[in-house]
Amino acid sequence: MSMFFTIAVIVLVFLIIFQIAKASEYVSVIKGEEKARADQNKVNGFLMIAFLIAGLFGVYFCNKVLYPDTLLSHEAASVQGEKVDSMLWITIVITGVVFFITQILLFYFSYKYQESKKRKAYYYPHNNKLEVIWTAVPAIALTALIVFGLKNWFAFTGPAPKEALQVEITGKQFGWIFRYPGMDQTFGKKYYKLIDDANSNSLGQDWKDSKNFDDVVVSQTMYCVVNRPVNLRIFSRDVIHDVGLSEFRLKQDAVPGTPTSLWFTPKFTTKEMKEKLGKPDFQYEISCDQMCGNGHYSMKGVIEVVTQEEYDVWLAQQKPNYYTVFPDKDPSNQKPQLATDSTKTTASVKTTDVVKTKM
Incomplete structure (x- = not known):
């Protein structure tokens, strides 16, 4: 029954989305295609800012709530693990800075440079300097991280100390x-x-x-x-x-x-x-x-x-x-048979000596 209800809800959601899309098309026809597109772009521009703010808050909130449950909330339990944590934090800082810069610019530019009658898009197909910069800088950064990681990896998997x-x-x-x-x-x-x-x-x-x-x-x-x-x-x-x-x-x-x-x-x-x-x-x-x-x-x-x-x-x-x-073969399972026999033999010898002495 629950499966049937789930399928029904999914179908209903698709129907609602379909009807909204059709209504949007009818509104576009009534308003005119140019006017409808401009209005949609304006709405989408504001939504980009809303998504940016919501996304950044989500990142902060998830980190605040979930960070205590991660391994990074306490130090590594091994000497070698400290180096791994160090590599991880360096990677997080580098990629984190790049992430925030690129995402903020992406959503902000989508809002700032939305369609407008006051300006016209400029066709800018290629720039050698920019190509070199955004190819060389990530390549150098990633190479440094890889070399750093391989150095530690070879240390962890190499010969252990003699006292190990x-x-x-x-x-x-x-x-x-x-x-x-x-x-x-x-x-x-x-x-x-x-x-x-x-x-x-x-x-x-x-x-x-x-x-x-x-x-x-x-x-x-x-x-x-x-x-x-x-x-x-x-x-x-x-x-x-x-x-x-x-x-x-x-x-x-x-x-x-x-x-x-x-x-x-x-x-x-x-x-x-x-x-x-x-x-x-x-x-x-x-x-x-x-x-x-x-x-x-x-x-x-x-x-x-x-x-x-x-x-x-x-x-x-x-x-x-x-x-x-x-x-x-286990010594703990061996019966002390030999010791018993030896004791008996010794006792017998002593008894015989006593008898001979009396005679």
Whole structure:
């Protein structure tokens, strides 16, 4: 019923517009074409000024109301994000100034130079100086912005500092998998044909490589340390995903078969950001910024930024994925059988010695 009502309203609106247009034509016939066109131009001229004022007020009002809900209302949560914010503000200022100048002139000129019997339009088809100016100036400005952006981009995606925390992040439909190297600080080999979710091998780790034995694999929540660089090695198991780190102002594609990388330095712990923003439920989010399928909207991960001490405690509580796949290899699951047998043997020997002594 609601669909029928909506269609009826749309049809009615079109009919009203059509009738107004026809009435306008009849008025033009009665008044005369020249007189009608002059009146319409005068009305349109005043409407241009009205639209200009309404548009500028709309820009101000939207900024006033919505700006607190944008990311720019608070500083970036990473050192590298500060540079991104700087680039963004420079771009906004340059394009904003150009926008306001051009739009104000556009609407004002439409009003000021409307049709009039007192003046005649001047045909001005070409001017080399103007062509050079409005081509060269934007080209130089855009080139400067691109060079500035590429410089930062190469820094974010280049080699991370030696002390950086190494984390491997793999996207799949529809979630994130994280891997941390163990005590050897080296990731073990993996092969996509070895992926076996049923047997807890979601990354295809090669168990012939002993470097895999201490690697920790977790899902959906990534832990990293405040004021310590974290180097992300990014992979995808299926389609193209995108690691979106909005609070850190960074993102990087996760491409099947083509590893990518990104590094950043968190400035605030999750607890500090909750207090800073006044949001007790705040979480650093990893979003997928690339349409990847029907469940794209639900592909969310969480970053927990903690102190080095808290991270060490968390990591110590994690079990290497090798022990999950092969629980019989887990030292914590080993029965102290040998120790018991040894105790019994020792006790037996002592008993025998006692008997021999009595004899």
